[in-house]
Amino acid sequence: MQRCIKLAERGLGKTFPNPLVGSVIVYEGNIIGEGWHKKAGSPHAEANAISNVQNKEFLSKSTLYVSLEPCNHFGKTPPCSDLIIKNKIPRVVIASTDPNPLVAGKGIEKLKKGGCEVLIGVLKKEADFLNRRFFTFHKLKRPYIILKWAQTKNNFIAPIQKKTDNPEVYWITNNYSKQRVHEWRSEEAAILVGVQTVINDNPDLTTREWTGNNPLRIVIDPNRRTPKDSKLYQDNIPTLFFTKDNIKLLPNKKEQIIVSPFCLENILKECYKLKIQSIIIEGGLRTLESFIKENLWDEARVFKTDKKLKTGIVAPEFKKISNQKETYESDKLNIYFN
Numbered sequence: 001m002q003r004c005i006k007l008a009e010r011g012l013g014k015t016f017p018n019p020l021v022g023s024v025i026v027y028e029g030n031i032i033g034e035g036w037h038k039k040a041g042s043p044h045a046e047a048n049a050i051s052n053v054q055n056k057e058f059l060s061k062s063t064l065y066v067s068l069e070p071c072n073h074f075g076k077t078p079p080c081s082d083l084i085i086k087n088k089i090p091r092v093v094i095a096s097t098d099p100n101p102l103v104a105g106k107g108i109e110k111l112k113k114g115g116c117e118v119l120i121g122v123l124k125k126e127a128d129f130l131n132r133r134f135f136t137f138h139k140l141k142r143p144y145i146i147l148k149w150a151q152t153k154n155n156f157i158a159p160i161q162k163k164t165d166n167p168e169v170y171w172i173t174n175n176y177s178k179q180r181v182h183e184w185r186s187e188e189a190a191i192l193v194g195v196q197t198v199i200n201d202n203p204d205l206t207t208r209e210w211t212g213n214n215p216l217r218i219v220i221d222p223n224r225r226t227p228k229d230s231k232l233y234q235d236n237i238p239t240l241f242f243t244k245d246n247i248k249l250l251p252n253k254k255e256q257i258i259v260s261p262f263c264l265e266n267i268l269k270e271c272y273k274l275k276i277q278s279i280i281i282e283g284g285l286r287t288l289e290s291f292i293k294e295n296l297w298d299e300a301r302v303f304k305t306d307k308k309l310k311t312g313i314v315a316p317e318f319k320k321i322s323n324q325k326e327t328y329e330s331d332k333l334n335i336y337f338n
Contacts, residue, residue, distance in 0.1 A: 001095055001123040004067040005130055007036040007045070013187035013212055014039045017275045019098070019134040021045040023066040025089070027058040046070055046080040050087055063091040067127045069098040072107040081107045085114035093119045095127030099138040133189075133278040136298060142268040144278040145296055146188065147288055148181065149315065150303035150331075156312030157285060161200055169201040173303050176328040179209045181282075184301070186212025188278045190240075190271070194287035195221040204231050205282070216240060216276065220287060222262050240274075242267050264294055288316045300336040303328075 007022030015037050023045035025033040032055070035048025043051070046066055053059060070080035070092070084092060092111055097120065098104055111118050128135060133144040150172040151157050158170050171178055185191055186207045197203065198219055205217045217232060217239040224243055226232065232239050233251050241256040250256060259266045271279065281291060291297050300318065322334035 001065055001067065001093065001127070003031070003034065004045075004065050004095065005123065005126055007034060008067050008130055011037050011039065016040060016189045016277050017137075019068055019100075019131045021066065021068045023049040023064060025049050025053055025059070025062050025064050027062040032058055032062065041076045044071065044077055044080050047077065047083055050083060050089075056087065060088040060090065062089055063093060064089045065093045065122075067095045067123075068131065069094050069096065069103055069105070070107045070111065071098070071103050072110045073102045075102075079107075079110075081110040081114070084111060084116065089116065091117045091119070093122050095121070095123050096131065099135055101138075132298070137272070137277045141272050142296075143189070143271050143276050145268075145291060145298050146184075146278065146280045147291060147297050147300040148184070148280055148282050148302075149288060150177070150305060151315035152305055152307045152309050152312070154308050155315045156309040157283070157315045158200075159309055159312045169203055172305050172307055173331050174305070174329055177303055177331045177333070180328060180333075182207045182209035183212070184280055185215050186210050188215050188280045189276045190216040190218050190279045192218040192220065192279050192281045192287070194284050195219055195223075195225045196286065197282070197284040198226050198230055198232060200284070202227075202231050206237065215280070218242065218271075218279065220267065222259075242270070264290060264296055268296065285313050285316060292316055292318065295338070298338050300338075302334045302336070304332045304334065306330045 003024050004022035008020040011020050018037060018040045021044060022036040023034065024031055033049045033053035035045050035052055037045045046064065064084060070084060072079045072081045098107065108118055108120065136144040149157050152172055191205050193205065206214050214237050217237060219226060219241050221241050222244045233254065236253050238253045242259050243256050244262050245258060257270050259270060281287060320336045323337050324335040326333040
């Protein structure tokens with residue numbers, strides 16, 4: 001099952017709105033086929049594992065391991081449970097049951113009715129964590145929320161900009177950490193900032209330092225303050241603005257959603273309707289503090305550096321013990337789970 005989870009990780013950022021799934025087929029103690037779900041609309045992990053078995057006669061005497069319950073419904077691909085039964089695989093070992101109402105135990109039930117021996121719960125904790133975005137989306141009816149910021153040694157997240165300054169991103173972290181952040185962006189469905197960050201930094205909010213998909217860009221802009229010359233308006237990357245009223249003449253691939261009453265809970269409800277499974281929030285201070293105050297977050301990734309500022313914007317107050325730590329040369333990363 002550990003191999004299934006490792007395989008599934010390869011699809012991170014590519015399978016939305018589908019979950020991450022890996023599968024391995026074992027015959028007489030040897031792996032004879034394996035696969036993972038590579039992207040939405042493509043064959044599922046179980047189908048890829050079965051297709052990779054060279055001698056299909058072995059399948060009737062094999063065990064199929066899979067990190068998530070096989071589906072039982074027709075979507076863009078046929079049901080995996082039917083494929084397993086068709087190939088007469090006698091034993092199936094599953095880590096996690098699927099919280100999606102379209103599946104939710106129905107795949108297991110179909111396998112049992114089809115004559116398969118089914119074992120559930122092997123490495124469940126690890127498999128649930130792997131699909132924490134998918135599980136949060138279906139159980140809490142909102143995206144999985146990741147907070148991200150960097151702070152100096154004396155707890156500032158940015159210098160205070162003068163009105164005469166040109167908008168520019170101030171990077172507190174080193175290039176290794178910056179690249180890591182761009183990797184994170186490629187792994188999530190969306191990236192979100194408040195409009196003040198757009199005004200101050202004029203950011204790209206892309207994965208330009210990493211090979212991967214650009215996330216959907218989301219801006220909380222209740223009073224339509226995004227500058228007309230913002231980089232977010234200048235490219236063809238999909239961008240969504242949450243506002244209190246209409247923005248006229250939005251450029252190509254830029255959309256708006258009017259939220260009333262205007263609050264984070266309603267914004268996340270709209271994100272759920274759009275099937276946005278995960279969001280990484282990168283600022284600014286007011287936006288981060290709002291999500292923390294309303295306890296609408298699941299994970300926080302906080303860089304601490306050796307840099308100092310004489311004065312600046314004070315980092316969010318965060319009284320948590322980190323669950324995980326990483327080091328990127330002089331930068332220290334603390335990861336928290338809510």
